[in-house]
Amino acid sequence: MRDKLDAIRHRFEEVSQLIIQPESMADMTKYGKLSKEYKDLSKIVKKYDEYLQVTGNIKQAREVLNTEKDPEFREMAKMELEELQPREEELEEELKKMLVPKDPNDDKNAILEVRAGTGGDEAAIFAGDLFKMYQRFCEKQGWKMEVLDLTEGTAGGYKEIISMVSGPEVYGLLKYESGVHRVQRVPATETQGRVHTSAATVAVLPEVEDVEVEINMNDVRKDTFCSSGPGGQSVNTTYSAIRLTHIPSGLVVSCQDEKSQIKNFEKALKVLRSRLYEMELSKHNAEISAQRKSMVGSGDRSDKIRTYNYPQSRVTDHRIGYTVHNLPTVMEGEIFDFIEQLRMAEHTEKLKEGSDNA
Structure with a gap:
């Protein structure tokens, strides 16, 4: 040492x-x-x-x-x-x-994406609840959150909502939230009073600079369209919204947050760059996980990571078996305890790995 x-x-x-x-x-x-x-x-x-x-x-x-x-x-x-x-x-x-080697991305800003999963309208409502939870958490941390693009659910919430979170150590804290979040509760649309299980997917991507991911703009198709709001009504009559399609990977990114087409283009390009970076990072992590399986991991979006059980007011993180019985407080943005427990678990893994390799 x-x-x-x-x-x-x-x-x-x-x-x-x-x-x-x-x-x-x-x-x-x-x-x-x-x-x-x-x-x-x-x-x-x-x-x-x-x-x-x-x-x-x-x-x-x-x-x-x-x-x-x-x-x-x-x-x-x-x-x-x-x-x-x-x-x-x-x-x-x-x-x-x-x-213990620090993740070089930890100090970066992050792209936070929340999408409705299985469960129809209830999944979209839950995605909205999760996004509000993250909004409150970001406020408590003193971070800035900007919505880049969203698609509202027919009964409330969001089918998809993408935001940029800026501040100190944003990715280092939020990265543990990537994965499938499951909810167990009686939906507002349920007439029989039965508990349903629905899910939403969270993806947290580090914001990357253009020097880290080089994009050939000849590989990107740019489309413009009018921004739209609830019910599809026109918000403005200018073609300020941007859709970027990265032809080699098939990735599609939209941004309609700004009235300026140039600003929307810049924001969409940031999201595209982060997603391309994540694809490369996922390949790298897959190679590592072939040798060892991390308990905490990098937050694969296909993994079920947490369950929010409303009847029992219980929240359980399945990666470390950590449970609390204060669900309303958690939904108000009090998730730092979960993040800290996950950081400690990952740290213990790395220390053990370091001693095993010594």
Whole structure:
């Protein structure tokens, strides 16, 4: 572990010098990357410095016990050891966690897509409930949410709704929400009072820059159409809405949020780029999962991840077997507890994997 930490310190010192060079400050992209690396490395270096100080003090206390004859000095050294040794263990665990490779996408903004699954009108209503849940969660985090495109359900809710979420560590938190969400409740349309099971699919994609995914615009067909609202009524008479079709992959993206065709085109292109990136990422993850199956995983949208049982006020995450009995609170956006439990489970997996490969 110390070899890795010494290498990190060396890199930190390099970045400290690079970041103040005139050529770095003149290139904002380069400066931004160096600033982020400096910030990330400084946290580890600071913790490592504390660890070295604690281990150094432990070494000195042991030397006193081995060489000092004075009972008072020996007692002080013994008390210091009793205080420092638990702290040494704590710092070791904290540093091990810090050394677990971080997903480079975690700090990015995200595209959040919610779609009705099996269950007809009730699935669309549930998709709407889920989207409201995420809206409230985003508000609590201080994030900005922009709706890019939506198709409303005939009885309420959404057949599909796509949004952009912007803020710190958006993808790193929301990525655990990808998958199939199942609801068990009596639908508003049910006359017999029977509990039905419906589902909605959530996909969370990291927003990617054009340098990360290169799109040949000759492969993209661009169509324009009039934005429409509830009931198909015309919202505006200009062809400002955009539909992009990526011919090689068959991916289709629409955006009608803005009155400006140019802005809609830019937003649709962001979604298309993120979906293409996700396709490549899925192939990469499939290769990894062929060797090992992660308990938490990257949130395959075909996996049933969570059940919301209204009669029992119960919410269960099936990936980690975590259950709470406060469904109304969860639907008000209090989902951070689930995300934290999933992060801890994934972290434990990575630590175990690291020790197995050591």
